[in-house]
Amino acid sequence: MSGIVVVGDGPAGHRLVERLRHHGHDGPVTVLGAEPRPAYNRALLTSVLDGSLTPDLLALPRPPGETRVLTGVAARVLDRRRRTVHTDDGTTHPYDVLVLATGAAPAHPGGLRTLADAPGPDPGPVSVVGGGVLGVETALALRRAGRRVTLVHRHPYPLNRLLDAVPGALLAAHLDERGVALRLGRRVAAQEPGGLVLDDGERVEAATVLHCTGVVPRTRLAAEAGLAVHRGVVVDDRLGTTDPRVHAVGDCAEHHGRAAAGLDAAWEQADTLARVLTGGDARYRPAPAHLRLKAPGLDLAVLGPPDPQGDETVLFTDPARGRHARLTLRAGRITGAQLLGMERAVAALAPFHDHGRPLPAGRFDLLLGRPANTGTGPVELPDSAIICTCNSVTKGALLHACREGAHDLPAVAAATRASTGCGTCTPELLRVCADLLTRKAS
Numbered sequence: 001m002s003g004i005v006v007v008g009d010g011p012a013g014h015r016l017v018e019r020l021r022h023h024g025h026d027g028p029v030t031v032l033g034a035e036p037r038p039a040y041n042r043a044l045l046t047s048v049l050d051g052s053l054t055p056d057l058l059a060l061p062r063p064p065g066e067t068r069v070l071t072g073v074a075a076r077v078l079d080r081r082r083r084t085v086h087t088d089d090g091t092t093h094p095y096d097v098l099v100l101a102t103g104a105a106p107a108h109p110g111g112l113r114t115l116a117d118a119p120g121p122d123p124g125p126v127s128v129v130g131g132g133v134l135g136v137e138t139a140l141a142l143r144r145a146g147r148r149v150t151l152v153h154r155h156p157y158p159l160n161r162l163l164d165a166v167p168g169a170l171l172a173a174h175l176d177e178r179g180v181a182l183r184l185g186r187r188v189a190a191q192e193p194g195g196l197v198l199d200d201g202e203r204v205e206a207a208t209v210l211h212c213t214g215v216v217p218r219t220r221l222a223a224e225a226g227l228a229v230h231r232g233v234v235v236d237d238r239l240g241t242t243d244p245r246v247h248a249v250g251d252c253a254e255h256h257g258r259a260a261a262g263l264d265a266a267w268e269q270a271d272t273l274a275r276v277l278t279g280g281d282a283r284y285r286p287a288p289a290h291l292r293l294k295a296p297g298l299d300l301a302v303l304g305p306p307d308p309q310g311d312e313t314v315l316f317t318d319p320a321r322g323r324h325a326r327l328t329l330r331a332g333r334i335t336g337a338q339l340l341g342m343e344r345a346v347a348a349l350a351p352f353h354d355h356g357r358p359l360p361a362g363r364f365d366l367l368l369g370r371p372a373n374t375g376t377g378p379v380e381l382p383d384s385a386i387i388c389t390c391n392s393v394t395k396g397a398l399l400h401a402c403r404e405g406a407h408d409l410p411a412v413a414a415a416t417r418a419s420t421g422c423g424t425c426t427p428e429l430l431r432v433c434a435d436l437l438t439r440k441a442s
């Protein structure tokens, strides 16, 4: 038996193997990974940039069971007729089922995607091009590491696709306060040794330039093998491609027109495919969009699509303290939210959004993180609520760790990895732990 071959040892490929074993698959699995090290959580790369984590701490646990993980080996050709994959080290891997988990590559050379792309300890100035989520997180991480950083963004404020102008300006002010030199509404005209030339002629000195201008799904193998490819490898609800023996998950896949949908989607797709491949009747259903910026001291969350449809808007703005909230509702349910500097509101509102539950009448109380319309006590979160986004740790997982004897932050962090990423969840984590312990004691 040839078994399952997974091309790509990123978070999606790794999660797939872990879930396959979890669901009882005991056949042979081979993972081909082009990077020189086994799977790691690249969403935590900015914690390596600021020195709060060493590269080793990003490693994902070794897959259970007899799984062959080959590192530094890239698949070059997919021969669907013979059901084989040929790699750049000259080997051939036959398969019964092939899973493409090849992820995405930076849209521009010099992008930040792998540990190898992270700038070295050279103390020279860094220019970050692109003020989307990755560009903002990267610029702030490098400032925390003491680097001189310029952020060049072609729009008037960062995260312009996700934020209105008011929170956008507050975010720009935050970056400025942290010492990031902003060049907004400017484009790069040329990159030269030692720096960038902007479209107004200004020369920005840079020992390192990092391009954070989006990603492109890696689809070459699939396209050359004649599979349907649009922006990504086209998949159905069961993560199947146009060949019944070939599947795709993670950033390389395009589901209902959406490709490179991020880490949560990659994990969710891998979970679904593992159930499909072990005989289950699972279907992938994308979760509502939920973005939380990973930067200590900057609490920014965007729930829902950039232009949510609504019949009610709740607006709270407090620029003097860098706080802003815009909530859009339809028939009493959240369709979108922009929350800046409103950490408690994020914890209170996200479960209503993520689970499509109607919001209680006391909207403003929820914005301030107080229980709405009810008595006292902390806002109730369901067990599925994610507390640590970096490591996808749910309240349920914290509860389990607490029951197993983890009674303080270091113990909970060791048991679940919660708070070991960007650290923005630490206050919420402390609150949930305190609440759990109070209940345990009563």
Ligand SMILES: Cc1cc2nc3c(=O)[nH]c(=O)nc-3n(C[C@H](O)[C@H](O)[C@H](O)COP(=O)(O)OP(=O)(O)OC[C@H]3O[C@@H](n4cnc5c(N)ncnc54)[C@H](O)[C@@H]3O)c2cc1C
Pocket (backbone or CB within 6 Å): 007, 008, 009, 010, 011, 012, 013, 032, 033, 034, 035, 041, 042, 043, 044, 045, 046, 073, 074, 075, 076, 101, 102, 103, 104, 105, 112, 113, 114, 134, 218, 221, 249, 250, 251, 252, 260, 261, 262, 263, 264, 265, 266, 294
């Ligand atoms: C700094 C940073 C921060 C991020 N933060 C977030 C975040 O907060 N939230 C979020 O949702 N997403 C975030 N992302 C995006 C997230 O990391 C990706 O969505 C996720 O890694 C996708 O996983 P994947 O396994 O599909 O693809 P990848 O992580 O791209 O992994 C694919 C792997 O396949 C390998 N590969 C490719 N082609 C071949 C081949 N032919 N043969 C063998 N191996 C191959 C690649 O080398 C790579 O190791 C972030 C990304 C970065 C870089």
